[in-house]
Structures are given as C-alpha cells and as structure tokens.
Amino acid sequence: MKKTLLMLMASALIVLTVAGCAGLASAADGSLNLGWSLLDNYIRPGGETTLIISLQNATTSKIYHVEISFKTGDELSLDPADFYLYSISPMTSQLTSFKIKASENAPSRITYVEITAKYHVGSVSADENELKIWVPVVIRSVPLLKVEKVSYDQDPVSPGSTVTVSFEVRNYGDGPAKDVVVSVDQTAGTFVSDLNEKYVGDVPANGSAKISFRLSINQNLSAGVYSIPIQLAYFDEPKSQLFTGRELVGLRVYGSINLITTLEAQDKVAAGSSGSMEIKIANAGTMEAQFLQLNVLGSSVLNDISPASIYIGRLKSDDYDTERISFQVKENVAKGVYPVELELVYQDPFGKSFTEAKTVYLTVLSQEDLNNKFEIPAWQLAIIALVIVVLISYLWRKRRK
Numbered sequence: 001m002k003k004t005l006l007m008l009m010a011s012a013l014i015v016l017t018v019a020g021c022a023g024l025a026s027a028a029d030g031s032l033n034l035g036w037s038l039l040d041n042y043i044r045p046g047g048e049t050t051l052i053i054s055l056q057n058a059t060t061s062k063i064y065h066v067e068i069s070f071k072t073g074d075e076l077s078l079d080p081a082d083f084y085l086y087s088i089s090p091m092t093s094q095l096t097s098f099k100i101k102a103s104e105n106a107p108s109r110i111t112y113v114e115i116t117a118k119y120h121v122g123s124v125s126a127d128e129n130e131l132k133i134w135v136p137v138v139i140r141s142v143p144l145l146k147v148e149k150v151s152y153d154q155d156p157v158s159p160g161s162t163v164t165v166s167f168e169v170r171n172y173g174d175g176p177a178k179d180v181v182v183s184v185d186q187t188a189g190t191f192v193s194d195l196n197e198k199y200v201g202d203v204p205a206n207g208s209a210k211i212s213f214r215l216s217i218n219q220n221l222s223a224g225v226y227s228i229p230i231q232l233a234y235f236d237e238p239k240s241q242l243f244t245g246r247e248l249v250g251l252r253v254y255g256s257i258n259l260i261t262t263l264e265a266q267d268k269v270a271a272g273s274s275g276s277m278e279i280k281i282a283n284a285g286t287m288e289a290q291f292l293q294l295n296v297l298g299s300s301v302l303n304d305i306s307p308a309s310i311y312i313g314r315l316k317s318d319d320y321d322t323e324r325i326s327f328q329v330k331e332n333v334a335k336g337v338y339p340v341e342l343e344l345v346y347q348d349p350f351g352k353s354f355t356e357a358k359t360v361y362l363t364v365l366s367q368e369d370l371n372n373k374f375e376i377p378a379w380q381l382a383i384i385a386l387v388i389v390v391l392i393s394y395l396w397r398k399r400r401k
Contacts, residue, residue: 148167
C-alpha cells in the first residue's frame with residue numbers, strides 16, 4: 001500500500017510539472033490541503049482530459065468523512081461526479097483522478113470547475129469544515145485543413161505547357177481557421193508559378209475555400225507522375241497558435257506515343273507461292289508503349305498467316321521492333337500491290353489503353369516475273385569485282401612500260 005501511494009504521489013508530481021496547470025488551496029485552519037492538476041493544457045470540444053486531486057491531511061489528527069463534489073457549466077461534465085473518503089490519517093495524502101469531458105458544442109473559452117470539500121477534523125461528530133477551489137479549464141477549438149478535389153484545366157498535361165491547378169482547402173477541425181495562407185513550393189524545378197502564395201482569409205469549421213494557381217510546366221520533364229507541394233499556414237480562433245501543414249498534389253505529365261509501322265522487307269512471291277515479310281514498328285514518340293501487341297487482321301490475297309498475333313511488350317521512345325510473319329498468296333492473284341491490315345494494341349505508362357489500325361503494302365509478282373528473275377549470287381559478284389580490279393591494274397602497269 002505504501003509503495004502504491006508513493007508511486008501515485010510521484011505520478012502526480014510528474015503531471016504537475018508536465019501539465020503546467022496546477023494549484024493548491026488550504027483550509028483556513030490549515031487542516032486540509034487540496035491540490036489539483038490537469039493532464040492537458042487545453043481540451044477540445046468533444047474531447048476529454050484528466051483532473052488529478054490531491055488531499056493532504058496537514059494535522060496530527062485524523063480527518064473524517066471527506067466528501068468531494070463538483071459544479072460546472074453546461075459545457076463540462078465529470079466522471080465520477082463526486083467522491084467520498086472515510087478518513088485521512090495524520091500527515092498523509094490521498095490522490096484520486098476524474099475525467100473531464102467537454103460537450104461537442106462547447107465554445108472556445110476558459111471555464112471553471114468548482115470543487116467543494118467537506119470534512120470533519122478529529123472525529124466524525126466534530127463540526128463540518130468546507131473548502132472550495134476553482135480549477136480553470138481551457139476549451140479550445142482546433143482547425144485542421146486538408147487539400148482535396150484537385151483538378152487541372154487541361155488533360156493531358158504535357159512538358160512546356162501552362163496549366164491551372166484548382167483545389168479546395170477544407171476544414172475538418174472543430175474550430176475556424178484564421179488568416180489562412182496557401183503557397184506552392186517551386187524549389188523542385190517541376191514548374192514555375194506566377195504567384196508563390198495566396199491569402200485566403202478565414203475558413204470555418206466544416207467549410208472550404210477554392211484556390212487555384214497558374215503553373216508553367218518544365219519543358220524538359222519526361223513523362224511520369226510528379227508532386228506539387230502545397231504549404232498551409234493558419235491560426236486557431238483566438239490566434240494564439242500557428243498551425244502549418246504540407247500536402248502533395250499529384251501531377252501526371254504525359255508525353256506522346258507515335259508508333260510508325262512499315263513493311264521492312266518481304267520475299268518475292270506470286271500467286272500460289274509462300275513467303276514471309278518483316279514488319280517494323282518504331283516508337284517516334286516521347287513516352288514508352290507498354291504491353292504492345294501486333295495483330296495481323298488479314299488481307300484479301302493472303303492465306304495461312306502465321307503468327308496472327310505477336311506480343312511485343314515494352315517499346316521505349318526512339319526504339320523499334322521487327323517481327324517476321326509467314327503467309328501464302330492465294331491462287332489466281334494478279335500481279336500488283338495489296339494492303340495488309342494490322343492492329344496495334346498497347347497501354348501508356350498510366351494504364352490508358354489504345355488500339356490503332358495500321359496498313360502495310362505487299363507486292364505480288366506474276367509467275368513470269370518470278371521465274372525469269374535472274375540474280376547473281378553475292379560470292380559471284382565478289383569474284384567478278386576482283387577480276388576487274390586485277391585486269392585494270394595489269395593494263396595500267398603495261399601502259400606505263
């Protein structure tokens with residue numbers, strides 16, 4: 001019991017030091033000392049704190065029938081509502097704690113808890129004594145600002161463009177925010193704003209204010225997701241405390257995906273013959289194409305197209321991919337140039353899907369052209385070139401003689 005009492009007294013001393021809000025009152029005859037402390041410097045509407053009371057018997061006689069009662073305004077309530085102690089031994093102390101709760105609609109103000117202690121010194125039949133103290137309780141409404149409903153006046157946002165970002169600053173606290181100032185941090189180099197900060201004024205509890213800034217996006221940015229740092233500064237209702245906050249607003253910067261599809265090479269084919277062609281896909285844009293897939297939709301002159309669908313995957317900016325496709329030319333196809341219909345399916349880095357129709361043109365020869373086509377092998381051309389060089393060298397030396 002003594003150990004517990006010592007611990008409670010030590011805790012009370014710590015609370016008195018931390019809370020910075022404590023008091024001590026004594027009876028006129030010095031028989032009873034009544035001390036108090038609050039765990040918090042202030043309490044918010046709907047919130048609560050702890051009141052610690054210390055009862056000290058400063059006499060050499062017992063104190064009997066100690067009754068503690070409270071009186072508050074409508075904005076406060078205590079739990080428990082009263083306290084009774086049968087006796088306090090001479091030169092000892094007793095600690096007890098109570099919860100103080102503020103009503104949801106409590107205004108910002110300083111209110112008081114009246115504490116009355118009634119007791120008897122020496123015996124239960126002795127005259128009743130009474131001691132009153134008043135504990136000040138600070139009720140303070142605290143604002144809490146958040147940024148939401150962000151929008152841009154153009155979509156997509158591209159490097160080098162000028163856009164207006166608009167958003168709301170909403171007060172989720174239980175008190176008004178006074179002298180609100182909103183600013184944008186330009187130090188990251190993502191953008192430049194014509195105005196660094198804006199004075200908003202007051203934002204009531206559960207209220208909001210609309211704000212916009214004009215931004216010039218850095219033209220050297222690559223496609224990606226960037227952040228716009230928003231700084232908030234405001235006071236509480238009595239302007240006794242400054243609050244600051246920093247929130248990040250997402251900015252998606254788009255590049256472009258420009259897929260150029262060409263027929264890079266093809267075998268010489270005629271009606272009824274088989275061959276292959278090479279399709280080249282180049283990304284001439286500034287943004288990567290993802291999950292790229294090439295589909296061969298077909299041609300009026302081709303059969304047995306294989307593969308009809310090719311998964312390519314990622315195609316970076318200023319890169320290309322080449323795919324080989326086999327086919328057979330239908331019978332009775334006349335000599336000419338025929339379209340082959342293709343389809344490209346892909347996503348941008350932000351998950352947006354695209355489908356593009358492309359066309360390449362395949363040349364079909366006649367059977368006569370295919371059969372009469374004479375080609376000299378490369379090794380033969382090399383030998384002929386070597387013979388010509390040797391012959392010219394020989395003739396040149398002979399003339400000089």
